[in-house]
Amino acid sequence: MKALVYQAPGQKALEERPIPEIAAPTDAIVKIVKTTICGTDLHILKGDVATCVAPRILGHEGVGVVAKVGPGVTTFRPGDRVLISCISACGRCAYCRRGMYSHCMTGGWILGNTIDGTQAEYVRIPHADTSLYPVPDGADEDALVMLSDILPTGFECGVLNGKVEPGSTIAIVGAGPIGLAALLTAQFYSPAEIIVIDPDENRLQVAKRFGATATVPAAGDKAAQSVVAMTGGRGVDTAIEAVGVPASFITCEDIVAPGGTIANIGVHGAKVDLHLERLWAQNITITTRLVDTVTTPMLMKTVQSRKLDPTKLITHRFPLDRILDAYDTFARAASTRALKVVIEA
């Protein structure tokens, strides 16, 4: 089968690889219908993700059709259309029982990381019963691909952890795909003000179309000052970090109101300064989270009932044999205006 393989830092190729086999009784083999590329895939390709050792088939998102199941799989049968979660969960360990699938003791984020992933014609899914979701009849599969990772990530790490509430004032720092996913799902809770901060004017325009009530160009301390001014000096109830660099986290520290929450989504490569000399008395909460995808069933309902249209995030489409072009388009987002690219196998 064809597969996009990470070969070494800086190197990837579309290779011919064997179709994966059932390796454990709880595995399923899924034929990929659609997949996509995540910012994390770019990090892996740079060599920044130590857990991912080349050669590795990348990809942790997708929709497909079950081809085979192991004897321990009870929920799915060959022919079932399924949404693949980016997080594999055994459903049995102490973390899974708490709904913290991200830290599943034999799963978590393994697809396209420690085991081969979804940017291929077939993929092996461990713990299939609790890591796949049935595709409802008539569902828009483009929309569902966005539910493998990006929507639950924006929602769980940003919106739920950020305790977004009706009437509240929130800011989202970063209007890339993840920040926009937080923007879309924050609106489930009817906040009064949604301020989006980003250096890219195009992305701010997109944010406006997606429901931001105000946008602020990111530029050093000024962005924080603008947000504080916009809120009458009070700051925001929820500041969502959707970039993953110290400067954007500091912006969150600078704009959070007393009693507010900083919800970190960004993947950070360096420590940041936490200004406890100022924040210790501000009654704030800071959260971090690797997405658990526990909200996938709920997000599917919001998509089915048209409360959420994640296809807004899709800007480009490619067949699997042009996935290298898809990577190129996605990597040069500033000029291509790419948000999410859908790859059809």
Added chain:
Amino acid sequence: MKALVYQAPGQKALEERPIPEIAAPTDAIVKIVKTTICGTDLHILKGDVATCVAPRILGHEGVGVVAKVGPGVTTFRPGDRVLISCISACGRCAYCRRGMYSHCMTGGWILGNTIDGTQAEYVRIPHADTSLYPVPDGADEDALVMLSDILPTGFECGVLNGKVEPGSTIAIVGAGPIGLAALLTAQFYSPAEIIVIDPDENRLQVAKRFGATATVPAAGDKAAQSVVAMTGGRGVDTAIEAVGVPASFITCEDIVAPGGTIANIGVHGAKVDLHLERLWAQNITITTRLVDTVTTPMLMKTVQSRKLDPTKLITHRFPLDRILDAYDTFARAASTRALKVVIEA
């Protein structure tokens, strides 16, 4: 009247001062029966608290008898015995309505800070109706003095924010009076393991007597390594920072389990390193809080029903005219083994 006055950084004296007068309709004048000294008072004396301008009568804790009330006070009458909250709350502003009295727009921590405090024969209490609490008949007033600040601080900032639960594993970094208050009140929730970390062997012994299930001498990285080892490599569900220096906060970062909480109580004078490059994926929560004293009525019930005995924290007693000795004893806690000193007016 006699009053302990902060005169300048490094200087304090027991002075003769006029008895305070009602200044607003919602004020009460309270004759002090018992008061105490807080670690914050020592910070003020060093000149570290910018909001507190000399000359100022110190003190924000105490039990007393209402001497006079303004025309807007409806809950208290002269002669009523009252517990004084360290936090003054108007009960009307947006923060007070959320129970965030610490950020009351015309109150908060003002006693012995921006207005004269309780280390005197009399004190003026603004917003008396919502800043004083009636002393129940037969209550132990020594116990109640501990409810002005230290118990609600340990409980709200450490235990409640730290989400201590039955069966959970918690660590308290710092076994001074505040850490010990967290230790006492954490036991309301029956955690399975309570590990206390402190450099002072005497304080660790006290912690054992107060309910710690294990103690660890604080000594660089080793304390964190010990705690991680004690928990089978998993870390603690709740790490309570009760010191206020970067090293102890870093210890909390090092010992918190995935899904756990770092509850900061300490008053910090410097920023700390937040290791997001490691913690971004650990699903942790970090909280800060200036005590709101919203749990004072509840804590009074636990004292009255003997679930909590805060008098354990009292090591020394002085009359008001020996308050300088009390300060000396409290400041040299390592050698005097002082925890809380009660001063009787």
Added chain:
Amino acid sequence: MKALVYQAPGQKALEERPIPEIAAPTDAIVKIVKTTICGTDLHILKGDVATCVAPRILGHEGVGVVAKVGPGVTTFRPGDRVLISCISACGRCAYCRRGMYSHCMTGGWILGNTIDGTQAEYVRIPHADTSLYPVPDGADEDALVMLSDILPTGFECGVLNGKVEPGSTIAIVGAGPIGLAALLTAQFYSPAEIIVIDPDENRLQVAKRFGATATVPAAGDKAAQSVVAMTGGRGVDTAIEAVGVPASFITCEDIVAPGGTIANIGVHGAKVDLHLERLWAQNITITTRLVDTVTTPMLMKTVQSRKLDPTKLITHRFPLDRILDAYDTFARAASTRALKVVIEA
């Protein structure tokens, strides 16, 4: 001044009455700009509300201008435009401190019940600081009149108590003004399905326009059977009772899914059968609540940010001197299609 006075069961009149005076330091006198009529007023007029003794000026909703304040009022000044809460709250008692203003020990629902109310040119408001809310500049005062009672009632008793969530399935039994207020505010949380049940076809049409995803004519057991069928046999996550009669509560028992919630809003005059022989094992929650109006500031933000348009509920307008016509129109809602009538003083 002119005032609508309940004279005896079945009797009311527009009378000339003295303008009220400040009676306690925390009182304000408010000149009414707009008021409205509540279903509860009709109950009083029938003689069904034992606490309300004739003669009494009715009304517990309204917007006005502060005319006078007592010496203990610190938040408002004459000339301030204010929203009047249907619930008077001292902000000091144990219930108020828990946010349970409905059970304020010296307040609660007293306006137009145990003291004179708002269907008059002036009204005396006890505990003014914590029972009035400033009208934001440029606010639509018609919208705000709906925030005195009906919107917080639908929201707090129905939506918040009912734990409405994104993607959930809810049913509202009763499409009168209160049920419709629940319908409007339920949408803050983006439920996937909102089923409204009522015998009145016109009200079902209104419900559809206001956001119901399905409507069911109320007719004995059949309504419940229809709802269960609509949900694939599972039932609803949240059933909101907005009528106040046994049959509609039983409908809620019949349609609530395992793990679901029945949130009662209705004012009941009789006991109901609770089928514990069936429900004991269904993991359900039943809630009752007299509105606390603690969410009034939040609801004002949603109105100001146009997430909520309560003026949709207003069907008729009358000047104060035609308030008897307003009562007639409101009482004959089935034929007049009245929802809320605004009365301008």
Added chain:
Amino acid sequence: MKALVYQAPGQKALEERPIPEIAAPTDAIVKIVKTTICGTDLHILKGDVATCVAPRILGHEGVGVVAKVGPGVTTFRPGDRVLISCISACGRCAYCRRGMYSHCMTGGWILGNTIDGTQAEYVRIPHADTSLYPVPDGADEDALVMLSDILPTGFECGVLNGKVEPGSTIAIVGAGPIGLAALLTAQFYSPAEIIVIDPDENRLQVAKRFGATATVPAAGDKAAQSVVAMTGGRGVDTAIEAVGVPASFITCEDIVAPGGTIANIGVHGAKVDLHLERLWAQNITITTRLVDTVTTPMLMKTVQSRKLDPTKLITHRFPLDRILDAYDTFARAASTRALKVVIEA
């Protein structure tokens, strides 16, 4: 093997039966070490439980040793000592993912009900990975038998649903084994007052020894009047129903304070009167729950750390071949003073 078999209403016998076999890949066969008898077993024997069709081996509690596992079982191996949950949970269905194992679509309470149970030498456990718990080294297995059902039932249905909090006032109506389990686990949260109501003076004495702060003999309306008087007319924050008859539920309605909770544990055979004409405005919550046993791991930690000693509930012991005597003793609890009987296989 020997097994206690329900043969027909009123009839049971210790019979010889075949050892059960693995029937599904996720099954385990467990050799019973200890089991016990539940009040529900007595209901079955009377013919009151329609789902349980004779002949059926009874019992849903126990500790044992894994004898065999199906190919889909990954967590347990033959020889592992295990605690058997009374609730079988697939860990995969929508209910299980919400932690509502009681309503597992292919499990729930099936042991000793719709499939053969634990009062035998061996039992087949479906969904073994998520329905068994490893016994910690050195654990007291008598204590663990109490964790199959009675402790999680008292804790989840009574204490957690009842929102017991430090300083709160609670009442437990019924001092049978379940009510006593609620009493023991309520103390995890340090309530100030625990009032226990029961007609049996012996059980009230036991309740006192187990931590009740007051006891009230159940006798018509007088018990409720006593409780209201004891709480200064206010009522209790939490009323736990642990009997399952209308009178005891009505007692809960009569004693719950405004803002309080009635947590039903009892298995009811008849409807009860819900006095909404009085309760609609009291801001109360009523909960029902079939135990989910989601707290089993947490309860094991509290047993291991000696916060909880469930062996207090054990009054009698019998070998399996004397199980008919055990039933007799348990059924005549009023005279035998039996609480829980342990049966050793």
